[in-house]
Amino acid sequence: MTNEIYCTAALPSLTYAMKAQRVLSAAGLNSDIVKLDSSKTKHGCGYGVSFSCSETDSVKRALRSGGVNVKQYVSGGGELL
Amino acid sequence: MIYLDNAATGFPKPESVVSEVNNCIKNYCGNPGRGSHELALASAEKIYECREALSDFFFLGSPERVVFTENATHSINLVIKGLLHRGDHVIISDMEHNSVFRPIYRMAKENGVHFDIFPTHPEERIVDNVKRLIRRNTKLVICTHTPNVSSAILPIAELGELCRNRGVVFALDAAQSAGHLPINMKDMKIDALCLPGHKGLCGIQGCGALCLGEEISLSTLTEGGNGINSLEADMPELSPERYETGTLPTPSIVGLLQGVREVASTGVERIHKHELALWQICYEALMRLGGVEVYEPDCAGAVLLFNFNRLPSDRVASELGRAGVCVRGGYHCSALGHKTLKTPPGGAVRVSFGLYNNEQDIDGLADALAHIKRKTE
Incomplete structure (x- = not known):
């Protein structure tokens, strides 16, 4: 059994999180919509998609080509990717 | 209804x-x-x-x-x-x-x-x-x-x-x-x-x-x-x-x-075609009744505006309502439109069709109008 580590792409809104999830799904990548930890966000409430950190490069590529504007990528440990 | x-x-x-x-x-x-x-x-x-x-x-x-x-x-x-x-x-x-x-x-x-x-x-x-x-x-x-x-x-x-x-x-x-x-x-x-x-x-x-x-x-x-x-x-x-x-x-x-x-x-084209057909049937039914003025008679579609027997539009709409036919009289929140169409004071009666209307609905409208005509002449 492996302990998968999850990373997060922080997005401008829940609408963009929905869009990101569809773009990733179309690229064959699994993701979940998550509410960002409000204690760690600069502007307050926000949403993003979480995905397996092992797929970070594929996720970045898919979101970029899908025209999804990601505010920042955060690793499972909380540091910026 | x-x-x-x-x-x-x-x-x-x-x-x-x-x-x-x-x-x-x-x-x-x-x-x-x-x-x-x-x-x-x-x-x-x-x-x-x-x-x-x-x-x-x-x-x-x-x-x-x-x-x-x-x-x-x-x-x-x-x-x-x-x-x-x-x-x-x-x-x-x-x-x-x-x-x-x-x-x-x-x-x-x-x-x-x-x-x-x-x-x-x-x-x-x-x-x-x-x-x-x-x-x-x-x-x-x-x-x-x-x-x-x-x-x-x-x-x-x-x-x-x-x-x-x-x-x-x-x-x-x-x-x-x-x-x-x-x-x-x-x-x-x-x-x-x-x-x-x-x-x-x-x-x-x-x-x-x-x-x-x-x-x-x-x-x-x-x-x-x-x-x-x-x-x-x-x-x-x-x-x-x-x-x-x-x-x-x-x-x-x-x-x-x-x-x-x-x-x-x-299919929106199919819906439009359906409404065009209903408009034509309605127009012909109104013409058969006589005493009807239709505004923009060359434009068929989902809306048909008319006046009947020189009666106030709200009276016609109200009589139709009592007969179970839902239409709208007056100015329809469109002062500009009514001015352009030169409707009389009191506006006109509007019939407007949708996906679920059929020919029987037009028959019902025509029957109700014929009844109003008999009552008011």
Whole structure:
């Protein structure tokens, strides 16, 4: 059994999180919509998609080509990717 | 009961709409965008599906540029007040509903905006008439696709082309055309499309939408919470959250989603053809009765406006109502339209068709009118 580590792409809104999830799904990548930890966000409430950190490069590529504007990528440990 | 008031609101609603609205209220109506629990996300998912459905249906190509509003009037106000500033010039048609005319009038009276009204008759001169009215400070052309008091169709693709070439924003009031006539925002070069959810698109009352082209950014009409960037005093920059404040009406949006799916599966061209046929049957029935004046008799479609036996329109509508036939008399919130059509004081009777009307409904209308005729002659 492996302990998968999850990373997060922080997005401008829940609408963009929905869009990101569809773009990733179309690229064959699994993701979940998550509410960002409000204690760690600069502007307050926000949403993003979480995905397996092992797929970070594929996720970045898919979101970029899908025209999804990601505010920042955060690793499972909380540091910026 | 015979329902012929579809220009006011579509009735009845498709069974799938009723069923999904009920399902939403009973099973998943959380507050979208206000948390990450199952119900909040289930609502948000349906709302995004509706953005996708509208974006596809109107060829917008961008679900996040579908903004939910209260209704078409709210969408129109958002465009007009979010775009125009003191000294700007705007052009509207002589068939506008008060949803367009009143906000423009107020902007002119209180905010130093200038406006002109282009004549829609004769039809072949519409584009030239608009061309002549465009000035250096013209920022917006906003007009109806098809009015609520006539079935005339304005040359939207040509007007869109003209506006795009002249750098003027082109906004369309699709209150009477969405779900009745084909609309392609890309081909028609529409920058802002204002829609009701509860008319031709078969949703329930409570929501409308504004589909915004990529180049369009508006000032906000309302400010408040929307679940995003709560620590910031300013509204977010990006659509749709920039324009959506407070809790969205999820049951209504879910109804619209199901309604758009129904319309798309039936086919809007088929619906239009059905309404053209009903209009023709109705026109012929009215002519057989005699004593009828039809306004714009050359324009068939979802709306037929007439006066009967020189009776006040509200009296005819009221008598028809007592006979179980739902129509609308008066001025239909369109002072400009009635003035253009030269209806008499008191306005006219409007019959408006929808997806679920049939020939028997027209027979019922004709029988009821014949009865009124016997009573009043």
